[in-house]
Amino acid sequence: MSVLVYTESEKGNYKKNAFEVASYAREVADKMGTDVIAISFHADESETLEKYGVSKVLNVTDPAYQTFNAKAYASALGEAARSENASVIVISSSTDAKYMAGILAGELEAGYATNVVAAPESTSPLVVKRTAFTNKGFMYTQLNAALNIIGVSSNAFGTRENPVAGKVEGFSPTVNNDHFTVKSVEIDQVVGKATIADADIVVSAGRGLKGPENWGIIEELADVLGAATACSKPVSDLGWRPHGEHVGQTGKPVASNLYIAIGISGAIQHLAGVSSSKVKVVINTDPEAPFFKAADYGIVGDAFQVVPELTEKLKEFKAQNA
Amino acid sequence: MKILVCISNVPDTTSKINFTADNTKFDTTGVQFVINPNDEFGLTRAMWFKEKQGAEVHVATVGDSSVEPTMRKALAIGADEAIRVDAVPLDGLFVARQLAEVVKNGEYDLILAGRESIDYNGGMVPGMMAAMLNINFVNTCISLEVDGTVARAEREIDGGKEVLETSLPLIIGGQKGLVEESDLRIPNMRGIMMARKKKLSVVPPVEASSGSEEIKFERPAPKGEVKLVDAENLDELINLLHNEAKVI
Ligand SMILES: Cc1cc2nc3c(=O)[nH]c(=O)nc-3n(C[C@H](O)[C@H](O)[C@H](O)COP(=O)(O)OP(=O)(O)OC[C@H]3O[C@@H](n4cnc5c(N)ncnc54)[C@H](O)[C@@H]3O)c2cc1C
Ligand SMILES: Nc1ncnc2c1ncn2[C@@H]1O[C@H](COP(=O)(O)O)[C@@H](O)[C@H]1O
Numbered sequence: 001m002s003v004l005v006y007t008e009s010e011k012g013n014y015k016k017n018a019f020e021v022a023s024y025a026r027e028v029a030d031k032m033g034t035d036v037i038a039i040s041f042h043a044d045e046s047e048t049l050e051k052y053g054v055s056k057v058l059n060v061t062d063p064a065y066q067t068f069n070a071k072a073y074a075s076a077l078g079e080a081a082r083s084e085n086a087s088v089i090v091i092s093s094s095t096d097a098k099y100m101a102g103i104l105a106g107e108l109e110a111g112y113a114t115n116v117v118a119a120p121e122s123t124s125p126l127v128v129k130r131t132a133f134t135n136k137g138f139m140y141t142q143l144n145a146a147l148n149i150i151g152v153s154s155n156a157f158g159t160r161e162n163p164v165a166g167k168v169e170g171f172s173p174t175v176n177n178d179h180f181t182v183k184s185v186e187i188d189q190v191v192g193k194a195t196i197a198d199a200d201i202v203v204s205a206g207r208g209l210k211g212p213e214n215w216g217i218i219e220e221l222a223d224v225l226g227a228a229t230a231c232s233k234p235v236s237d238l239g240w241r242p243h244g245e246h247v248g249q250t251g252k253p254v255a256s257n258l259y260i261a262i263g264i265s266g267a268i269q270h271l272a273g274v275s276s277s278k279v280k281v282v283i284n285t286d287p288e289a290p291f292f293k294a295a296d297y298g299i300v301g302d303a304f305q306v307v308p309e310l311t312e313k314l315k316e317f318k319a320q321n322a
Numbered sequence: 323m324k325i326l327v328c329i330s331n332v333p334d335t336t337s338k339i340n341f342t343a344d345n346t347k348f349d350t351t352g353v354q355f356v357i358n359p360n361d362e363f364g365l366t367r368a369m370w371f372k373e374k375q376g377a378e379v380h381v382a383t384v385g386d387s388s389v390e391p392t393m394r395k396a397l398a399i400g401a402d403e404a405i406r407v408d409a410v411p412l413d414g415l416f417v418a419r420q421l422a423e424v425v426k427n428g429e430y431d432l433i434l435a436g437r438e439s440i441d442y443n444g445g446m447v448p449g450m451m452a453a454m455l456n457i458n459f460v461n462t463c464i465s466l467e468v469d470g471t472v473a474r475a476e477r478e479i480d481g482g483k484e485v486l487e488t489s490l491p492l493i494i495g496g497q498k499g500l501v502e503e504s505d506l507r508i509p510n511m512r513g514i515m516m517a518r519k520k521k522l523s524v525v526p527p528v529e530a531s532s533g534s535e536e537i538k539f540e541r542p543a544p545k546g547e548v549k550l551v552d553a554e555n556l557d558e559l560i561n562l563l564h565n566e567a568k569v570i
């Protein structure tokens with residue numbers, strides 16, 4: 001028996017969520033009295049996972065697995081799960097992990113819970129707490145299959161150091177051409193900038209900004225904070241911002257430590273998608289805006305005055321606290 | 323081309339979510355049910371394939387008879403036929419198995435499902451179906467073109483997008499972006515009248531296992547009062563975020 005964890009990397013470097021899922025897997029393994037085995041694809045410095053309680057890393061270095069392919073990766077994870085006799089597989093909530101895990105669960109006839117926000121309530125039976133109804137509620141799901149997959153919500157569990165002695169091994173899953181029939185032909189990705197999925201801070205703006213030409217102040221604020229930028233649905237519908245920035249019930253979920261909402265009224269569909277952010281700050285001219293009821297800190301004021309001034313003050317703050 | 327749109331029946335996005343007194347079930351009292359928004363994008367794209375490429379469009383839902391009004395709405399929007407698998411959805415694995423059976427029997431070329439249902443947010447059914455049927459799958463799909471049996475799809479990735487090429491038969495986990503917001507259709511009177519005459523077949527479920535069950539629900543903890551900070555005193559906000567909330 002073991003707990004298998006899928007630790008994602010980008011250009012060889014582990015993503016932040018890799019350490020979070022490894023920490024989570026360690027917690028599950030402790031409760032079950034077993035070990036954590038990680039599977040990585042073309043990752044460098046796999047030893048770093050030992051710090052988070054991983055006893056063995058299976059590192060796949062076959063060129064066929066150089067770039068993410070959902071079906072091939074799912075099949076590799078399935079093989080690793082079998083060879084390591086895993087009873088639980090832990091994955092993140094990244095777009096790739098979710099894409100891969102549906103296929104994996106179908107192949108393995110596994111029990112599968114997504115958006116899990118806490119360590120299991122119990123491991124026998126295996127019960128996990130997850131968000132449902134787009135954060136309007138929580139659900140306790142009991143996973144009953146012989147092998148179960150837990151998808152951990154980002155920023156929910158955090159990273160926990162738990163050093164163990166570990167080793168890194170090469171792993172060569174079978175390469176089957178049938179697994180590569182969905183081919184990537186082009187990737188258009190912003191590099192070196194925080195993404196909504198893994199940013200600690202997200203700066204988001206709505207229709208209150210009046211037009212796309214005014215987004216400079218939002219980007220500057222995001223820059224000082226090292227934050228990702230996001231927007232409300234009408235803003236992306238109007239083409240002021242790309243669709244990928246739309247957050248909410250029908251957009252991306254946000255689970256950052258800090259969410260700053262500027263000129264966003266706080267419609268129920270918007271709130272649902274962002275409410276698992278830990279701290280929310282609202283800047284809005286209208287003291288009656290519904291968002292204030294869901295916020296931790298609020299400023300009743302004009303974004304065009306408040307935001308540039310806040311950016312300046314944050315620059316000073318950062319300079320002093322560097 | 324024969325298309326199947328998988329539709330889950332979910333509470334309207336504005337619904338207040340309540341649970342039964344013992345918190346073991348979702349309380350549907352007073353809740354308005356709609357086509358899952360992610361599936362509505364798929365259905366709208368299917369209508370485009372119907373009108374531009376002569377595709378035949380069926381919709382399928384796994385559910386008891388209470389889901390039929392939502393299925394009729396899909397027919398009123400323009401789907402040609404509907405299939406209801408007569409079973410209460412137990413979990414993703416169970417639903418995927420039922421839908422895989424519908425796909426096999428109907429020999430569909432393109433299966434449009436959604437990235438996730440907005441009720442349980444499982445995000446698992448389309449991928450599971452793809453594994454069960456061993457056919458191509460693209461998730462978080464934001465654009466789809468089909469030419470013969472060749473498909474070109476775009477999917478959202480964290481921080482951008484990826485263009486993919488593959489072939490039919492193909493399963494899509496669709497989301498916003500798949501069609502323009504302005505292309506979404508509200509059924510008109512003629513559509514509604516026609517929908518009454520369209521075929522809605524009810525089929526029994528196949529034997530299938532489930533991998534999980536819901537044991538209880540919980541409401542989010544009530545939110546404390548917002549702390550208002552004067553717009554003239556932004557140093558105070560920075561102080562609070564640094565020393566109290568500890569997020570900067
Ligand atoms: C099925 C469905 C799904 C949906 N899904 C989503 C979703 O996923 N995400 C989402 O965001 N929405 C979603 N919506 C839309 C949602 O209902 C709201 O319409 C939307 O969130 C409103 O966007 P907004 O707050 O930017 O604009 P508005 O509601 O127009 O609010 C603008 C705000 O800006 C403030 N303001 C104006 N000027 C200034 C200024 N100078 N400085 C500061 N503040 C100012 C105003 O007081 C107002 O509160 C959905 C709707 C439906 C029907
Ligand atoms: N009961 C159901 N009947 C038909 N399709 C469903 C059902 N449940 C889920 N789906 C499809 O699977 C997608 C993802 O759902 P889920 O995995 O439940 O989040 C939905 O957008 C639908 O397309």
